[in-house]
Amino acid sequence: MLGNLGTNLKDALKKLAGKTVIDRVAVEELVKDLQRALLQSDVNVKQVMQLSQTIKKRSLDEEPPKGVTAREHVLKIVYEELVHLVGGKVDVQLGRQTILMAGLQGSGKTTTTAKIARYFKKKGLRVGVICADTFRPGAYTQIKTLCDRVQVNCFGNPKETDARKIVAEGLQHLKDEVIIVDTQGRHALEDELIQEIIDLNEMTHATHRWLVLDAALGQQAREQARRFHEAVQIDGVIITKMDGTAKGGGALSAVAETGAGIVFVGAGETIEDLEWFDPDSFISRLLG
Numbered sequence: 001m002l003g004n005l006g007t008n009l010k011d012a013l014k015k016l017a018g019k020t021v022i023d024r025v026a027v028e029e030l031v032k033d034l035q036r037a038l039l040q041s042d043v044n045v046k047q048v049m050q051l052s053q054t055i056k057k058r059s060l061d062e063e064p065p066k067g068v069t070a071r072e073h074v075l076k077i078v079y080e081e082l083v084h085l086v087g088g089k090v091d092v093q094l095g096r097q098t099i100l101m102a103g104l105q106g107s108g109k110t111t112t113t114a115k116i117a118r119y120f121k122k123k124g125l126r127v128g129v130i131c132a133d134t135f136r137p138g139a140y141t142q143i144k145t146l147c148d149r150v151q152v153n154c155f156g157n158p159k160e161t162d163a164r165k166i167v168a169e170g171l172q173h174l175k176d177e178v179i180i181v182d183t184q185g186r187h188a189l190e191d192e193l194i195q196e197i198i199d200l201n202e203m204t205h206a207t208h209r210w211l212v213l214d215a216a217l218g219q220q221a222r223e224q225a226r227r228f229h230e231a232v233q234i235d236g237v238i239i240t241k242m243d244g245t246a247k248g249g250g251a252l253s254a255v256a257e258t259g260a261g262i263v264f265v266g267a268g269e270t271i272e273d274l275e276w277f278d279p280d281s282f283i284s285r286l287l288g
């Protein structure tokens with residue numbers, strides 16, 4: 001539990017060592033250090049403040065159980081509240097399903113689509129990808145190349161400009177157990193883009209709608225999540241580019257906004273670089 005706390009936090013916790021009664025000053029200091037670390041990792045200010053209040057209140061109100069030191073008790077509370085902040089693990093079913101990929105251009109949606117296709121394929125399922133990205137030139141070639149590499153079916157038509165038509169044809173054409181629809185991204189949340197994803201969600205009767213967010217997104221993550229969630233009820237978040245320097249704290253506001261957990265984490269440009277979301281290592285990274 002919290003094996004890899006940041007150095008500041010460790011120092012603050014030391015002050016609680018050996019104490020049997022919770023020391024208010026020590027808790028305040030700990031919370032201040034925690035705030036600093038989380039804000040540096042791009043976690044939303046409101047979320048940080050809420051977390052701080054809860055930790056302070058619980059630490060001072062709750063009696064440590066018999067045989068548990070003040071330090072252990074506070075540490076447990078901090079850990080529980082951080083797990084609450086990042087959300088729990090999300091289970092991915094290995095059955096028939098349709099997954100709609102949402103996100104803005106450049107978020108890593110197409111790469112992630114291929115990574116997920118590879119994941120299901122490796123689990124022994126038949127997978128088909130529909131390229132409904134009619135906006136970005138080269139999108140079809142990009143996804144087709146990746147699909148060929150992992151040997152999954154890919155349907156698309158680079159000459160067609162209507163994503164709805166492509167998806168309708170794709171659904172007729174592909175008979176695979178897992179269908180993943182890579183939608184178009186664009187640069188901003190235009191109404192047209194939102195309407196299109198609403199239509200695609202209805203047409204495909206999507207089982208899941210996963211939002212792809214760049215770890216470096218920061219506070220814009222909330223607005224993106226809000227718009228997509230309003231449109232299609234996002235039920236999973238994927239944070240990409242976690243191999244970079246960004247800690248992904250901004251994406252936590254998307255978790256809060258949608259109530260959806262983080263499903264996968266993208267950690268590199270190649271199709272093998274997909275990881276399960278691990279709350280513990282994510283928290284360690286936020287604090288590090």
Ligand code: GDP
Pocket residue numbers: 103104105106107108109110111112185240241242243244265266267268269273
């Ligand atoms: P889309 O416009 O959302 O479909 O984005 P792409 O899938 O084309 O990705 C945009 C850029 O981000 C490409 O250069 C990808 O190689 C890169 N990318 C995607 N996921 C990751 C990741 O997890 N780590 C790194 N380092 N780069 C990524």
